Each structure stands twice: as C-alpha cells, then as structure tokens.
Amino acid sequence: xxxxxxxxxxxxxxxxxxxxxxxxxxxxxxxxxxxxxxxxxxxxxxxxxxxxxxxxxxxxxxxxxxxxxxxxxxxxxxxxxxxxxxxxxxxxxxxxxxxxxxxxxxxxxxxxxxxxxxxxxxxxxxxxxxxxxxxxxxxxxxxxxxxxxxxxxxxxxxxxxxxxxxxxxxxxxxxxxxxxxxxxxxxxxxxxxxxxxxxxxxxxxxxxxxxxxxxxxxxxxxxxxxxxxxxxxxxxxxxxxxxxxxxxxxxxxxxxxxxxxxxxxxxxxxxxxxxxxxxxxxxxxxxxxxxxxxxxxxxxx
Numbered sequence: 076x077x078x079x080x081x082x083x084x085x086x087x088x089x090x091x092x093x094x095x096x097x098x099x100x101x102x103x104x105x106x107x108x109x110x111x112x113x114x115x116x117x118x119x120x121x122x123x124x125x126x127x128x129x130x131x132x133x134x135x136x137x138x139x140x141x142x143x144x145x146x147x148x149x150x151x152x153x154x155x156x157x158x159x160x161x162x163x164x165x166x167x168x169x170x171x172x173x174x175x176x177x178x179x180x181x182x183x184x185x186x187x188x189x190x191x192x193x194x195x196x197x198x199x200x201x202x203x204x205x206x207x208x209x210x211x212x213x214x215x216x217x218x219x220x221x222x223x224x225x226x227x228x229x230x231x232x233x234x235x236x237x238x239x240x241x242x243x244x245x246x247x248x249x250x251x252x253x254x255x256x257x258x259x260x261x262x263x264x265x266x267x268x269x270x271x272x273x274x275x276x277x278x279x280x281x282x283x284x285x286x287x288x289x290x291x292x293x294x295x296x297x298x299x300x301x302x303x304x305x306x307x308x309x310x311x312x313x314x315x316x317x318x319x320x321x322x323x324x325x326x327x328x329x330x331x332x333x334x335x336x337x338x339x340x341x342x343x344x345x346x347x348x349x350x351x352x353x354x355x356x357x358x359x360x361x362x363x364x365x366x367x368x369x370x371x372x373x374x375x376x
Contacts, residue, residue, distance in 0.1 A: 101232065101253075101265040102166045106158060109260030115151035116215045117283055120188040123147070126343070128357035131364045133272075136195030144186035144285060155213060155285065156184060158262065163209065163289055166264045177293050186287035191228065195282075197273035198367075199233060204267070205303065207288040208296055211264040215285060217257035219278030226278030230255040230263070233270040257284075264289075268296070329359075329366035336362045 106112075120140070129138040145156050160182055167178045183206060189197075202210040212230060219226035234251035254274075255263060265271075267288060276282050336358035344350040 097236075099232075099266055099269050100166070100170055101263065101269070102162065102169065103255065103261055103263045104162055104165075105258060106260045106262060112151055112154060113215050113259055115149075116155060116285065119147065119149045119151055120190060120215065120283055120285075123188065124190055128340075128343075128353045131357075131360035133197045133200040134189065134191070134195070135198060135364055135367075137189060137191040139190075140188040142185040142187045142288075144188055145184045145287070152186075156186070158213075159184060159186070159211060159287055159289070162211070162262055162264055163291075166209070167291075175293075178291060181291055181293070183290040184287055186285060189282075189284045189286060191273070191276045191282040191284075193277060193279060194275060196228075196275040199270055199272040201270050202267040202288050203296070203299075204288075205299070206290040207267045208291070208294050209264060209289040210267040210269075211262060211287045211289065213262045213285045213287075214257045214259055215283040216281060217259055217284075218276065218280040218282040220257055220282075226276060226282075227274045228257060228276035228278065228282050229274045230257065231272045231274060232265070233272065235270045257282075325366045325369075326363075328369060329362045332362035332365050333358055336365075 123140055124138050127140065129140055132139060144152055147153075163182060164174075164178055168174050185207070191197075217226075217228065220228060232251075232253040232255065236251070337355070340354060340357065342350055342354045
C-alpha cells in the first residue's frame with residue numbers, strides 16, 4: 076500500500092522560532108580613581124617578583140605568582156579583594172534579577188599576579204574546577220595600550236561551542252570570539268568555564284594584571300561532577316597512550332632548553348639550598364613552557 080507523503084514546501088518558514096541558547100554572562104567595570112591603587116599594586120607585584128621565582132601554567136614567558144595574592148599582607152591587595160567581592164555581588168544580582176543577602180558573604184577567592192613583557196602571552200585555557208566557578212581579571216597596568224600605541228595583549232574570549240558558522244560571512248551573532256580591550260582599572264568577571272587567552276604583548280613597558288577565581292556554595296555548575304569524573308577516568312587510564320607520541324619529543328626538546336634557562340636567571344641567595352631548588356624548578360618550568368610553545372606553533376603551521 077502506497078502512502079501519500081505531504082511534500083508541501085510552500086509554507087512560510089519565517090514563522091519558525093529561533094532561540095540562542097546558553098549565554099556566557101560577562102561583566103566588566105572601570106573602577107574610578109584607580110591610579111593610586113594601581114601604583115601600589117604595581118609596587119607590590121614587582122616586589123613579590125623580586126623575591127619569588129613564580130610558576131609556569133598557561134603563561135608563555137612572563138612571571139606569574141602563586142595563587143595566594145588574597146593573603147598578601149598589603150593594603151592595596153586587600154582593597155582589590157574588596158573590589159572583587161563587590162563586583163561579584165553585582166554580577167550575581169544581574170543574573171538572578173535581585174540582591175540576595177546570601178551572596179553578601181561566603182565567597183572563596185584565589186588570586187595571582189601576572190607580569191608580561193614584549194613577546195609574552197597566555198595560551199587558551201579555562202579555570203573551571205570544583206571550587207572555581209567564576210573567574211576574573213583586573214588590569215593594573217596595560218603598558219603601551221594605555222598610551223594609545225598598538226601593543227596587543229588583549230584578552231580573547233573564545234567560542235568553543237563548536238557551532239557551525241558561515242566562514243564566508245561575518246555572522247556577528249554566532250561568531251563569538253570576543254576581544255576585550257585592556258584598560259587600567261578595568262575588572263572583568265566571567266564563567267570559569269569560558270575559554271580565553273591573552274594575545275602576544277608587543278609593548279615595551281610591562282603589562283601587569285591580577286587574575287582571580289571565585290567560588291560560592293550557593294552556586295552549582297550543571298553536570299560538573301560527571302565532567303570531572305570523566306576527565307579523571309580518561310586521565311588515569313589513557314592519558315599516556317593518547318599523548319605520548321606528542322609529548323615525548325616535546326619533553327626531549329625541553330631538556331635542551333634547561334641549561335640556558337639556568338644561566339638566564341640569578342639565584343636569589345647562592346648560599347641557600349632552598350633558593351637553588353627554586354632556581355632549578357623555575358628553569359625546568361620555563362624550559363617546559365618554551366617547548367610547549369614551540370610545538371604548539373609547529374602544529375598550527
């Protein structure tokens with residue numbers, strides 16, 4: 076028995092409903108009268124850089140402090156923490172449509188300082204974790220950008236939703252890579268899951284920022300536990316097989332860079348064993364970052 080199929084394509088599809096799902100809320104605010112605070116923050120960060128070797132994570136070049144800036148015994152950093160909390164409260168109020176006393180306290184903060192100079196950048200990454208739901212950046216000194224020169228160093232929010240877009244048209248609605256122009260005194264706050272990076276900085280003066288992560292027990296991330304468990308399972312069982320082919324050449328390349336990194340830095344206290352340990356660890360970390368950068372560049376070619 077043959078079925079009759081209605082093949083009418085004359086209907087007006089303009090009546091179809093179109094929805095943009097799952098937005099990523101981002102807030103930014105230019106704090107007024109920030110010059111004095113920024114100068115104090117700059118001095119505190121540069122002083123800390125003189126006494127600690129820093130860490131290498133997503134930074135390629137530059138210096139990054141440990142994630143304990145919120146505990147620095149310094150009036151400027153404590154004032155900045157107060158600003159973080161105030162903007163976080165505004166961020167929440169915008170999302171839920173009201174001020175809720177439950178979010179006036181109970182926040183956990185981890186913060187760190189970044190100093191980039193010419194040629195330095197941060198690779199693509201996110202900050203999502205069990206105790207990291209929101210992330211932020213505060214621009215202390217954006218270097219040559221502030222004086223109107225083209226210095227790069229913009230924060231790029233990247234679209235990793237894998238939505239297909241018309242590559243021949245500038246579809247602004249769907250093309251969601253967004254470049255945030257740095258400005259002294261500007262603070263950003265965004266979901267920790269939002270992928271982002273920092274452009275190569277081309278200026279001649281230092282670019283200083285402070286990044287931070289926030290957590291509040293009143294918020295939850297949908298399906299975070301499943302995501303973390305899946306990541307842990309693959310990491311535990313198949314990480315070696317999946318990345319050995321790529322990582323072995325990278326690690327060998329890093330070994331060749333360690334001697335140069337050892338010679339490029341001075342030991343804080345040549346008579347201290349701990350100082351030598353930090354010196355060696357920093358050299359290894361930076362050599363590893365250089366190797367990662369080198370192979371990332373090759374894969375893009």
